[in-house]
Amino acid sequence: MTPELVKVAAAAADNQWGAIFPELMLACLALALLVLEIALPKKLHVYIPDFALAGLVGTLAGLIVNFNSATLGHETFNALLRHSPGGQVMRAFFLLVAILVCVLARVSLAKQKMPRIEFYHIVLVITGALMLLAQSNHFVMLFVALETVTIGFYILVGYFRQQSASLEAGLKYLIMGALSSGMLLFGISLLYGVAGNSALAGHSANALHYASLAQFLVANPHNFLASAGIVLVLAGVAFKIGAFPFQIWVPDVYQGAPTPVTAFLAVGSKAAGFAVLLVLARDVFASYDWLVIPVLTAMAAATILFGNIAALTQHNVKRLIGLSGVSHAGFLLLGVVASMGPAAHVNATGAVYFYLFAYLIASFAVFGVMAHVAGADDSDQTLDHYAGLAKDNPFLATILAVGLGSLAGIPPLAGFMGKFFIFIAAFDAGARWVLALAAVGVVISIYYYFGWIKAAFFKVWTPSGEDNVPRPARTPVDMVSGVALCLLAMASIFLGFYQGPLGQWMSVK
Amino acid sequence: MAPFLFTFFSLFTIATAVGVVVNKNAVNAAMCLLLSLVGVAGLFVQLDAYLLAFILLLVYAGAVVALFLFIIMLLDTHDSKAQGLNKLSGVAPLAALGLLLAGVSTFVAKGKLATSDLLTVPAAGANLKLYAYQLFTTYLLPVQVIGFLLLIAMLGVIVLSKKHEGLDDTK
Numbered sequence: 001m002t003p004e005l006v007k008v009a010a011a012a013a014d015n016q017w018g019a020i021f022p023e024l025m026l027a028c029l030a031l032a033l034l035v036l037e038i039a040l041p042k043k044l045h046v047y048i049p050d051f052a053l054a055g056l057v058g059t060l061a062g063l064i065v066n067f068n069s070a071t072l073g074h075e076t077f078n079a080l081l082r083h084s085p086g087g088q089v090m091r092a093f094f095l096l097v098a099i100l101v102c103v104l105a106r107v108s109l110a111k112q113k114m115p116r117i118e119f120y121h122i123v124l125v126i127t128g129a130l131m132l133l134a135q136s137n138h139f140v141m142l143f144v145a146l147e148t149v150t151i152g153f154y155i156l157v158g159y160f161r162q163q164s165a166s167l168e169a170g171l172k173y174l175i176m177g178a179l180s181s182g183m184l185l186f187g188i189s190l191l192y193g194v195a196g197n198s199a200l201a202g203h204s205a206n207a208l209h210y211a212s213l214a215q216f217l218v219a220n221p222h223n224f225l226a227s228a229g230i231v232l233v234l235a236g237v238a239f240k241i242g243a244f245p246f247q248i249w250v251p252d253v254y255q256g257a258p259t260p261v262t263a264f265l266a267v268g269s270k271a272a273g274f275a276v277l278l279v280l281a282r283d284v285f286a287s288y289d290w291l292v293i294p295v296l297t298a299m300a301a302a303t304i305l306f307g308n309i310a311a312l313t314q315h316n317v318k319r320l321i322g323l324s325g326v327s328h329a330g331f332l333l334l335g336v337v338a339s340m341g342p343a344a345h346v347n348a349t350g351a352v353y354f355y356l357f358a359y360l361i362a363s364f365a366v367f368g369v370m371a372h373v374a375g376a377d378d379s380d381q382t383l384d385h386y387a388g389l390a391k392d393n394p395f396l397a398t399i400l401a402v403g404l405g406s407l408a409g410i411p412p413l414a415g416f417m418g419k420f421f422i423f424i425a426a427f428d429a430g431a432r433w434v435l436a437l438a439a440v441g442v443v444i445s446i447y448y449y450f451g452w453i454k455a456a457f458f459k460v461w462t463p464s465g466e467d468n469v470p471r472p473a474r475t476p477v478d479m480v481s482g483v484a485l486c487l488l489a490m491a492s493i494f495l496g497f498y499q500g501p502l503g504q505w506m507s508v509k
Numbered sequence: 510m511a512p513f514l515f516t517f518f519s520l521f522t523i524a525t526a527v528g529v530v531v532n533k534n535a536v537n538a539a540m541c542l543l544l545s546l547v548g549v550a551g552l553f554v555q556l557d558a559y560l561l562a563f564i565l566l567l568v569y570a571g572a573v574v575a576l577f578l579f580i581i582m583l584l585d586t587h588d589s590k591a592q593g594l595n596k597l598s599g600v601a602p603l604a605a606l607g608l609l610l611a612g613v614s615t616f617v618a619k620g621k622l623a624t625s626d627l628l629t630v631p632a633a634g635a636n637l638k639l640y641a642y643q644l645f646t647t648y649l650l651p652v653q654v655i656g657f658l659l660l661i662a663m664l665g666v667i668v669l670s671k672k673h674e675g676l677d678d679t680k
Contacts, residue, residue, distance in 0.1 A: 015649055027657065078647045118668045125661050129654060144651040148658040155665030170669075224619040 014078045019071040022063050022091060023128045029055040030124035037117040045117065052120040053102045053480075056127075060095040063088070075137055079209050082137035089353055090134035090275045093360065097268045098127040100364040103484045104260035107371040107475055108378065112160055112258075119159060123264070126152035130268055134275040139188045139208040142276065146184070146240075149272065150177050153265065157257040165379035169256025176239070176249040184236025190229030194220075210284045218287045227291050233280065234295060241273035241329045242322075244302040251310075254322030256379050262318055263367035266325045271356050274332055278349060281340055289341045296337045301434045303330030304441040311448050317370060317381045320448060321363070324407065327441055328359055334438060335422040338429035345428045351421035358406065358418035358495060365403030365488040368481060369396045375472020383452060385471055387459035393474060395482070397456050402489040406496075408449040409442055414495035514555060522548030535581045539574055546570045560637055 017024060029052065036048050071083045101123055109116050129148035136142040154177065158170020188208070194200070195207035195216040202219025204212035217226060239246040254262045285292050307327025314320040332355055339348030373389065373396070374381050390397040406415035419442065426435050477485070525548060528541035546569050553562035644652055 015646075020650075030657075077650045080648070080650055115668055115671075118664050121664065122661050125657050128657070132650075132654065140648060140651055144654050144658070148654055148661070151658055151665075152661050155661065155669065158669060161669050225616075228616070228620070 014076060016071065016076045019069070019076045019081070019083060020132070021066075022059050022095070023131050025055070025059045025062070026124050026128040026131075029059075030121045030128070033117050033121050033124070048117050049102060049106055049120055050480075052124065053099065056095060056099045056102065056124075060092060060099065063092055063095060067092075077141075079211075080138045080141040081132070081135045082210075083135060086275070086278065086349065086353070087135040090271065091131045093271055093356060094127050094130040094134070094268060097130075097264065097271070097360060097364075098123055100360075100368075100484065100488075101260050101264045101268070103481050104263055104364075104367060104371045105258075107368075107478075107481055108259045108374070111374070111376050111378070111475070113162070114159060119156070122152050122155055126156075126264070126268070130272050133272050136276075137210050139192070139210075139213075143185065143188065146272075146276075147181065149269070150181065153177070153261070153269065156261040156264065157253060159261065160258050160378055163256075163377065163379060165256040166258065167256075169253045169379075172249055172256075173253045176253075180236050180239030180246065183232050183239070187229045187232025187234075187236060190225055190232065194223060194225040194229065210279070214284045214286065217285065221287055227288060230285050230288055230291060231295065234277075234292070237273050237277050237280070238299060241270050241277070241332070242326050243299050243329050243333060244306045244326070247303070247306065247326045247329075250322045250326055251314075251319045254325075255316055255318045258378050259318070259367060259371045259374055259381075262322070263364060266321065266367075267360050267363050270325065270329060270332075271360070273329075274336065274352060274356065277336055278339070278352065281336055282349070286340070293337060293341050296333055296340075297431060297434055300330050300333035300337060301437050303327065303333060304434075304438050305330075308441045308444040308448075312444060314448070315382050315384075316379075317383060317386075317452065318379065320383075320452070321366060321370075324445060324448070325363075327445060328355075328407075330441065331355065331419060331422055331438060332359075334426050334431065334434060337431055337434075338422070338425040341429070343429045345425040347421065348425035348429065351418070351425045354499065355418035355422055358414035358492070361488050361491045361495070362403045362406035362413070362415050365399050365485060365492065366407065368485045368488065369400040369403070372396055372475045372477060372481070373472070377472075383455045384459075386452065386455040387471075389456040389474075393477075395477060396474075396485075399485045399489045400456055401453050402492050404449045404453055406492045408446050410446075412493070412496040414492045417496055417499060511555065515552070518548050518551035518555070521545075522552070536578065539577045539581060542577070543570050543574045546574070560640060 032055075033048055033052055036051065037045065040048070067088055069083070069088075072088070073084065075082045102120060105116075105119055105123070109119060126149050129145045129152070133142065133145035133149060136145055154170060154174050157173045158167050160166040161170075191213060192207050195202075195204055195213055197203055200216070200220055200223075202216040204216055206212050207216060217223075220226060235246065239249075242250045254265065257265060281292050281296065304327050307323050307325070307330060311320050311323035311327065314323060332352055335348055335352035335355060338345050339352065345351075370381060372393075373385055375385075386400075389400070402413065406413035409416045409419040423435060423438065426438075522545050525541045525545040529538045529545065532538040532541060546565055550562040550565045550570070553559075553565065
């Protein structure tokens with residue numbers, strides 16, 4: 001072996017698999033599900049989703065116990081990963097998302113004739129990839145993890161393939177996702193090419209590594225090719241978070257996808273985009289803030305306005321929640337902007353994380369109710385189906401009201417505190433005119449969220465229209481989903497009053 | 510010799526790529542795509558990226574385009590007539606073309622690289638052994654993740670394409 005090769009082989013010692021123990025657990029769990037499906041007799045298959053759920057809860061508990069692990073603040077896997085407190089928070093976030101998606105899937109999949117175990121398998125693999133994505137420290141790792149997530153979502157979005165809406169959504173997501181991956185890759189290759197050019201100062205042979213790229217960008221503050229690359233990378237990420245003008249896929253895909261997958265996309269995929277964006281915008285592209293801050297600010301303003309105005313006219317609740325999710329992406333972008341540049345606010349990153357958690361809790365409460373109210377046709381869920389919900393099922397109606405209230409930002413719920421923290425940070429960072437637009441957006445959002453609450457509490461179901469289609473029967477709430485929904489509603493109220501531990505974790509950089 | 514080969518392969522790639530779009534017959538379009546990929550592989554060979562060139566030929570030209578041909582032959586495409594464009598979808602490609610030209614010209618005007626002597630830059634991809642070592646040491650984690658990616662892709666194909674009957678008894 002040549003000396004070079006020896007050096008390369010020695011570098012392999014840096015592959016500390018213990019550092020990604022939670023992800024390994026998920027990978028093993030995912031494989032175990034497939035094995036169990038083959039090994040167990042058919043009547044025991046009912047328990048496999050419960051096994052997946054238990055495994056996820058166990059992994060989350062293990063992660064929280066080992067929150068301050070020895071690798072925290074270090075790079076592992078030859079600098080492909082970096083373990084930061086923010087990364088740990090996002091890991092816990094994605095595990096929580098996966099648990100709730102599995103709870104929803106138990107309700108929604110029961111209404112369809114589709115294989116079930118594979119669904120949970122794919123959810124587990126996506127979750128592992130999301131967790132790696134949030135900790136990636138290198139564009140190769142970023143892209144591989146992102147593609148694993150995206151390919152998993154292509155399958156999940158089209159999972160209810162007997163329904164044409166689901167297939168249509170799958171195809172649309174595939175084409176739009178491929179386009180966004182193309183943009184991201186083009187941006188990455190421009191950055192790699194220009195930062196590897198040995199004629200420029202600060203060039204690096206390992207230009208895909210975040211820290212090396214950041215050094216190069218500091219040395220070349222106004223390079224045209226680097227700025228083009230940065231804008232393209234931001235565009236690729238904006239696709240994932242559904243920010244204007246890359247939100248075009250959101251309504252159709254959210255409507256056609258199975259309800260648990262819509263929830264996974266709305267919360268998991270969006271949060272992954274923000275986890276990546278926080279690292280890229282604040283650390284890697286920091287020296288290009290003259291470019292990144294105006295781009296993200298304009299995007300935030302347009303996203304808040306577009307999401308809220310487009311959601312106003314929606315009658316299908318899945319489209320409504322998708323477009324309102326677009327506006328939430330706008331608020332989060334505002335938080336990202338506030339965390340950057342010379343006027344950065346110290347707590348802005350923490351505010352973004354807190355907002356993500358508040359959004360998770362409120363969204364899953366709403367999606368949980370949606371999964372119970374939906375009929376066999378998963379894409380057809382209109383506001384009319386909620387008529388009389390408060391009388392038939394006061395439990396679901398209460399959860400819905402708390403979830404929607406939190407999404408709208410009504411005090412004293414968690415969503416209000418989330419918006420409040422973001423607005424304070426944005427105000428201090430000097431983004432005043434966007435703040436004014438955001439206030440307008442909040443007012444608009446209250447109108448459509450309360451339209452939904454009104455449908456559930458004050459409307460009486462009348463078989464409307466010419467064809468007298470009966471309203472889909474509501475699924476009775478079983479114990480697991482009842483407990484989960486109850487916990488979500490209580491967390492929404494609790495976090496509105498007391499943010500203690502979440503605030504503490506998140507103020508750490 | 511090298512500039513001539515570069516011009517030749519570039520023009521060849523572009524001409525066959527145009528052929529993919531213009532050809533009305535789907536089989537001919539797929540064959541043009543294959544030739545276009547061969548052109549790109551030629552460009553890679555000139556950059557000393559032999560591995561990439563051969564992967565392109567084997568995987569894309571050999572497997573993927575062959576798959577396209579199978580699918581085209583399985584689907585009966587004779588009856589489909591090209592739909593006439595309405596006004597809006599006529600404007601869209603023109604706008605896209607304008608934006609593309611603007612983008613390319615900006616890159617040509619502003620994206621000038623201060624190139625160093627290219628011969629001094631080592632062609633890392635040319636050394637197959639080094640490449641393999643990198644893959645299984647430095648980039649071991651992404652390789653493992655890609656293993657899972659391929660697994661769920663395969664599972665997804667099975668789940669989405671299989672007919673599911675008699676699943677009522679599972680729940």
